[in-house]
Amino acid sequence: MHQPPIPHLAVADPELAGLVEAEATRQFSSIRLIASENYVSTAVLEASGSVLTNKYSEGYVGRRYYEGQQVIDPIETLAVDRAKALFGVEHANVQPYSGSPANLAVYLAFAEPGDTVMGLSLPMGGHLTHGWSVSATGTWFRSVRYGVRADTGRIDLDEVRDLALAERPRIIFCGGTAIPRTIDFPGFAAIAREVGAVLVADIAHIAGLIAGGAHPSPVGHAPVISTTTHKTLRGPRGAMLLSDAEHATAIDKAVFPGLQGGPHNHTTAAIAVALREAAAPAFRDYAHAVVANARALAEALVERGFDLVTGGTDNHLILIDLTSRDIGGKPAARALDQAGIELNYNAVPFDQRRPFDPSGIRLGTAAITTRGLGVGHMPVLAGWIDDVVKAAVVGDTATITRVREQVTELTAAFPMPGFA
Template identity: 50%
Template sequence: MPDPIRDADPTIAAAVESERERQESTLGMIASENHVSEAVLTAQGTALTNKYAEGYPGARYYGGCEHVDEVERTAIERAKSLWGADHVNVQPHSGTQANMGVYFAALEPGETILSLDLTHGGHLSHGHHVNFSGQLYEVEQYEVDPKTGYIDYDALAERARAVDPAMIVSGSSAYPREFDWERIGEIADAVDAFHLADIAHITGLVAAGVHSSPAEHADFVTGSTHKTIRSGRGGIIMCDEAYADDVDSAVFPGSQGGPLMHNVAGKAVGFGEALEPAFEEYASRTVENASALAAVLRDRGLSLVSGGTDKHLVLVDLRESHPDLTGDDAEAALSDVGIVLNKNTVPGETRSPFVTSGIRIGTSALTTRGFGPEEIETVAHHIADVLDAPDDDATLERVSESVDDLCESFPVYG
């Protein structure tokens, strides 16, 4: 079969093939990653990449947009069906750029954002000083209760009254529990602030109804479209019609030029897949698998932030069970046996974010491969075994062989 990439550029073709082989031969447990379908992959590699489409369907700055208009309208309508949104913008290139669009639409530079601290599970785009959000806006933060690992909503309300933010941001990259969207909306209303709910990690879980939705309790909802929703890579903004024009103008021309229409096509295809009944089963199984993962890790003596999970990820604090093992060391040891996850900061972190005291483990991608609780429990024991003996060759060889068997039994693309 002809391979146009290999014919044109053997170096890139080899790297692409090696990455596909890496995904097939390892267990991907990075909570922000997933495996999209062949249909989504194909949609993102079409001639749509050639088309400039600045503007919005029916109001473009270029001619020849009749077909990309159909693609974008389809993505929008499917997103409305999935999340119950009044208005949807599918053009953001990432979840961070979706947040940028909301900030630009609703805030003036220098206004105050109140968001979850990064080391307590927040995200860079919620106001970290190395990100544009922390450079353009004043940022105040709230934290989880150090004893429980849960957000203390009374403390959040007190913090909001003290700092009088223009916007409260909910959502996270490493908080394993559901947010009380309604309570945060009430807190925001009490201080006359906007409420932005960032559901980047849980877009698929919310769409499937296995996780609560912030739609009725937030002024703006943003998300990523390539994590638990398994569609084309990028971001999305949802809001009431009252904010539609401001949001659309903030995305284009405010913070982006032409949309990536091949990615919008990937979003449309993935959204269509998520509207099928099988997707709800997938999302439910993802959460069930995360619960099974948490149960084994707890039984093996590992300390989990908040004690467990309500969604697709588990956050392990290594300081009590393995005080001399950093998150970076744990990530490297597990990678060596084919279990790929990431080091992560934990509440009360004292180490550098490049070292960390924790690891974040997700079940979305393995669930896509067909793993159920039994297989997840096996993987959880393997993780615990490696953390207990990261330098024991016999343990590492045994786990590596089991990982190979699991990968062969549950291929990504067949």
């Protein structure tokens, strides 16, 4: 059952309570490989579901537009101080509702509509809010996009520099949603300095790895850092903007009153809990285990003939090109989901298929590492992925059913935060 228990919800709305319990059971019985997901601790769940959701708190600590902030101000101060200490930054804003609004606040703080901005192209692993055409950031700003090399799948900083010199962007984003390799923050910083741009490091996917010392930090290179608080950081669905002192005031004004009203205080409290957990020595072990699992899984997938973008991974994320397997990413992902292996279909660099029916699948190891799976389990997972993808090509439902049973048996042996 869901942990903490939900007896009051079960009485007030049994239909919804049943769905919550069903989701808890589904998460427990599945191998969750979606790179942007994780399991939060029970403490984070309790903070998220507390009476703090009742309180409205427009403004910042000591400068609110509502009375009754005697408790809320210390909670937000805790979250801010813990973020600053964990990442070693001069300033932290913990109020953004999620990653996309956090990035929108960056534009509001440092650019004017029509200014040139620069980010990694979405099909190459970037994010919608880094200037892609269907996003407001690609509508309100003049967006130029860098890509990756066709032969390696990696970002070529010489090409990035040439593009930046030619286009002179006001903002440069580094980071994205499907980058399996280490981000060269010093290299991007040198380019940004040369063209007079504000470098923004979007570390939403790798924030927990940075906090745990398993990925280099952008601090000291990027004056502005955007991140979500879930994914590898193992917090609630929220976001933060981190910066040096010079850029702090502009960021705060952009978040409030520029884009948002009152912060979600229950989320702020849950962020504070997650940051405290991430500062513990055990979290460093966790972050390094996430990377070790990803590398082991990548190696096992390569051994089974899968084509990995960039040939492997340096972090938690693996991007597989299924072109040689005669199946698209969407049918492969759906077959894997039926087998209890949850991931997402994803475009790969230079994809010839449509965005809603791309050639790849994306997976990550943050959630399974939280459950306690280790390097020794990764060849087994790779074998199941291989079996199901092959089965999906020929319509072999028996194999998918067999893998589903094996997945259920494996996950039953590993506790899940939020389920008892």
